[in-house]
Amino acid sequence: MKKILGLVLLMLILISATKFASPKPEAMHSIEGTWELYSFYSYDGQDISDTIEKSEGYRQVKMYSKGKIMWTRYVPDNPNGRFGYGSYKITENSLTEVIEYGDDFMMKALDTMRNFTFELILKENTFSQITLDEEGHRTSSENYRRID
Template identity: 85%
Template sequence: MKKIFGLILLMLILVSATNWSSPPPEMLHSIEGTWELDSFYSYDGQDITDTIEKSEGYRQVKMYSKGKIMWTRYVPDDPHGRFGYGSYRITEGELIEVIEYGDDAMMKALDTMRNFTFELILKENSFSQITLDEEGERTSSENYVRID
């Protein structure tokens, strides 16, 4: 009888030590990686009104890693490339970039604005950073595809 009681007690201890939680939630997509600009959208406040493709030779790449962002842009008709570096964070539906330094034109722009907040639509292999006006209406977006 003592053996049966001991076995029952041992089984209860083992069962109580088992994790009875629900399965972990589905992982959200990560913005970490390298992305290339694919297109631009224009909005009428909420809906897309126009898609603007990149011009021939135009390239813009963003890299996100461990809370840091680096972006670069090349425009064939502009002899000066553009770049910026800073930090980023993602909140519920928002991408917030804080640019710390960049090329000469970027440094001049940073005198007036360093924090950039966008509505974020993030998928596994694409994302859109949507610019909002003062009333929170969509005005335009940059649309990226994952390249790494």
């Protein structure tokens, strides 16, 4: 009986020790959801040099779901609007969008470029997709807020 009691006590100690010794890794925020653009940043290569608020009436919304992206843009001076659809992949600090089709303007642009890769700063309710130049310096960003 003493052996069984000792064995049970040892097992409890080992189980509780593994619980404290193995913390779960911090979960990365999810980009899944609906986001609206609220501003742009200009960079001097690394740091923000200017903040540009979106113009009156301008709206741009992105929706991410199950590896797919759809975005739409409305500019008051352009009644045609813009949109694109494709797939996406994120890592801890990058976002890659592969656009498959879109409006007429986007389809013409897709002849030369379909893959768009950005530096990603993702928080629970905001994210910035930062454009880098050929040397890896920051040039500009689009900044979004979660709306769903």
